[in-house]
Each structure stands twice: as structure tokens, then as C-alpha cells.
Amino acid sequence: MVLAIYAVSGIVLWHLQEKILFHPVPLSAAHTFRFKQPFNEWLIPINDESKLHLVRFTLNKNIPRKGIVLYFHGNRQNIERYARYSDAFTQKGYEVWMIDYPGFGKTTGERTEQRMYDDASLVYAIATKSIQADCIVIYGKSLGTGIASELASRKTCRRLILETPYYSIPSLAWFHFPLYPTAQMSRFEFPVHRYLANVQVPISIFHGTYDRIIPYHHTLKLKPLLQQKDEFITIPKGAHNNLSDFSIYHQKLDSLLSL
DSSP: OHHHHHHHHHHHHHHHHHHHHOEEOBOOTTOOOOOSSOEEEEEEEOSSSOEEEEEEEOOOTTSOOOEEEEEEOOSEEOHHHHGGGGHHHHTTTEEEEEEOOTTSBTOOSOOOHHHHHHHHHHHHHHHTTTSOGGGEEEEEETTHHHHHHHHHTTSOOSEEEEESOOSOHHHHHHHHSTTSOHHHHOSOOOOHHHHHTTOOSOEEEEEETTOTTTTHHHHGGGGGGOOTTOEEEEETTOOSSOGGGSHHHHHHHHHHHHO
């Protein structure tokens, strides 16, 4: 009986893993955004069936442009959920370029790990047509830390900043479902630990000690992979979605964007 329950639960977990990992809210191409920040948007054709939606949060006219932040967001809803975080960068002279993943917002097509990497490469290529690569900051939040790390492992930029990253998706899944062989079951890997080894620019990691989604002790496994130029920034009592509520986050971020 116990084995039967285990087997059935494993089958359910296998089939539901994408629903556990991704929580998108799609939007029609005609949807109108009401962001407070100045912005423009592009809907970029990938092929006959797929499009990539890019929102560029621009600067006020009196702020000179220092660079571009390529911002890869978390696993919920779409760009509307994460737009408010752009202020921390635009106030420092950085445009924020944010894409939605397939099935999120206005981005369409099949969602695969490789497609998400390819979309990141595409927006990077577009950015480098308007600015030098060493003026680009790659930023990943939660799920987006895997995409950001993969991009930074292949492309030149000023620095890589990761907010609440994970070691890998199979490793994180094992923490939440320790009875199952998650390494064999996971259809998405996003091996942050593997990518960090190939990142040549400074890396900064933000993580809170009260994070219950990606636990602090899980992310600490990344710390030995960092070099002397890198920094692991602990935010006491910080949870998964509230690090921007802490002054230490803004103090450190402002310092990084001033370098």
C-alpha cells in the first residue's frame, strides 16, 4: 500500500512539475500596461508561431544613461508583477529590459529551458547594438537566476547580480520532495552552480535568512563557488519576495550600480 501511494504520488509529481515550477498569467497582444515608469515595448517574432515580449523601462530625460540591466524575473504571473522593481535601477541611470518567458504575459510559443536561454541571448544581442557590453548588468531574480547565470557564463557584461538564487532545480526539488529521485525526474535543470564556474565578471548574490521557498542553507551551497571579487550578501530576516524592503539591499545595490 505504501509503495503504491509512493508510486502514484511520483507519477503525479512528474506530470505536475511544470505547474509547480511555473505560474504564468498570459496576456493578449492588445493588453495595455499602466506602468508608472516610462517604458516602451517590443513584440519580437521568433518564428511563425512564437513571439518574445520585451518591455524596456527607460529613464527620465534629466538622467543620463549609464547602462542597461537585463532583468530576468521570477516564476509568477508576468512583467506586471515585477515592473515596480525597475525603479531601483532607473534612478541610478540604468534602463531595465525585462522579458516574459513563453506562456507568460504576451510571450508565446513552447516553453523549454533552451528556448528561455535563447530568448535571453536574443535580448542581449539587441542590447549590444545600442550600448557596449561592459555597460550591461545581468540580473536574475528567483527562477530568473538560472537564465541570468547561463547568459553571463557565455556573454560579456559588467557584472552578474542574483537575487534569491538556487543551486539547481533538481537540487531544490529534492529539498521539497526528498523521497523522490528529482535529478532523474526534473525536466528543467537550470544548473546555476555549473554556470557560475564560467562567469568571468564579478558576481553578487542577495539572499534572506527567512526564505522558505529557496531556503538560505540551500543557496549557501553556491558560496564556495564564488571568487575573491564576488560577494554573498545575507539579509537577516529577509524572505523570498521582500528583500527590496530592506535598507541593506538598496545600500548594496546602489553601491554595485555605482562601480
